[in-house]
Amino acid sequence: MKKELISVVVPCFNEEENIPLFYREMTKVMEDMHYVSFEIIFIDDGSKDHTLLQAQKLAKEDSRVRYVSFSRNFGKEAAMLAGLETAKGDYVTTMDVDLQDPPILLEEMYRSIQEEGYDCVAARSVSRRGYSFLRKLFTKWFYKIIAKISSTEMVAGARDFRLMKRKMVDAICSMKEYNRYSKGIFSFVGFQTKWIEYENTERVAGTSKFNFPKLFAYAMEGIVGFSTTPLLISAIIGIFFCFFSFIAIAVIIVKTLVWGDSVSGWPSMICIMFFLCGIQLFCTGIMGEYMAKMYLETKKRPIYIVAETEEDLPGKIDK
Ligand code: UDP
Numbered sequence: 001m002k003k004e005l006i007s008v009v010v011p012c013f014n015e016e017e018n019i020p021l022f023y024r025e026m027t028k029v030m031e032d033m034h035y036v037s038f039e040i041i042f043i044d045d046g047s048k049d050h051t052l053l054q055a056q057k058l059a060k061e062d063s064r065v066r067y068v069s070f071s072r073n074f075g076k077e078a079a080m081l082a083g084l085e086t087a088k089g090d091y092v093t094t095m096d097v098d099l100q101d102p103p104i105l106l107e108e109m110y111r112s113i114q115e116e117g118y119d120c121v122a123a124r125s126v127s128r129r130g131y132s133f134l135r136k137l138f139t140k141w142f143y144k145i146i147a148k149i150s151s152t153e154m155v156a157g158a159r160d161f162r163l164m165k166r167k168m169v170d171a172i173c174s175m176k177e178y179n180r181y182s183k184g185i186f187s188f189v190g191f192q193t194k195w196i197e198y199e200n201t202e203r204v205a206g207t208s209k210f211n212f213p214k215l216f217a218y219a220m221e222g223i224v225g226f227s228t229t230p231l232l233i234s235a236i237i238g239i240f241f242c243f244f245s246f247i248a249i250a251v252i253i254v255k256t257l258v259w260g261d262s263v264s265g266w267p268s269m270i271c272i273m274f275f276l277c278g279i280q281l282f283c284t285g286i287m288g289e290y291m292a293k294m295y296l297e298t299k300k301r302p303i304y305i306v307a308e309t310e311e312d313l314p315g316k317i318d319k
């Protein structure tokens with residue numbers, strides 16, 4: 001009987017040191033799981049170092065290794081989509097190259113799908129080891145907020161590390177949105193998902209590619225992409241201030257009629273004006289965020305552009 005194929009999708013951005021380490025770990029897993037076939041697809045997300053060279057080297061040595069190299073950095077979300085679209089496997093897993101998602105969990109994931117009938121097994125980090133205190137704090141708040149305001153289920157501590165059946169991968173690939181937030185997309189497509197908890201580890205080499213501004217943009221992507229509650233909140237703030245101003249007008253009219261006009265109160269007036277202008281700009285900003293996403297969505301730009309793949313390698317043996 002033909003062995004089932006697992007595609008391992010690995011986004012890489014400036015990860016020349018990690019690729020060989022990752023491949024070494026994966027080789028052990030592939031040996032242990034000899035009853036399935038594997039393909040490893042490295043997505044070089046426009047790296048400036050020798051990431052592509054490392055991927056090319058492995059692709060030449062091992063026919064199970066494939067790669068897709070982008071024309072520039074398009075971001076991890078684009079890299080994951082490219083990997084899912086390129087993968088030929090009956091199952092696909094997405095995994096970070098820094099070994100923070102231990103490949104050793106793959107066997108347990110595969111068994112859960114086989115024996116317990118799940119469509120997907122996803123990993124949830126309980127410790128978030130390897131991240132700073134502030135990052136852990138903001139991540140915790142972010143998950144609390146998004147869980148409250150989004151109708152799509154968002155699991156706290158969810159990683160992008162998961163093993164999925166082909167039908168789920170096809171469903172994800174059918175979602176062609178430009179502004180991608182995979183954790184939301186995974187949840188949106190549904191299917192029976194089992195969550196396994198694990199303690200993620202420190203990066204084996206290199207540094208995190210997500211600084212604070214990048215993480216903030218990622219969080220905004222999640223909120224704007226999977227919730228319209230901020231628009232509702234801005235409308236509610238508007239209604240509240242209208243109501244408040246009616247009361248204030250009534251109080252001023254009564255006060256003037258009873259005690260006569262007085263010109264005092266300028267400083268407080270200015271404060272109120274500044275405050276209300278601030279609120280107005282805040283609400284316009286929220287609307288602007290949604291409009292900006294809509295604007296980008298209507299342009300229908302490609303999510304990523306491929307510069308080369310393993311098929312372009314000279315002397316590549318056809319599999
Ligand atoms: N990554 C990518 N493109 C980017 C940023 C990151 O492909 O623009 C990859 C990176 O090489 C790694 C994975 O996404 O394999 C997770 O990145 P990182 O470890 O820096 O994120 P963190 O663990 O800090 O959340």
Ligand code: MG
Pocket residue numbers: 096098100203208
């Ligand atoms: Mg990492």
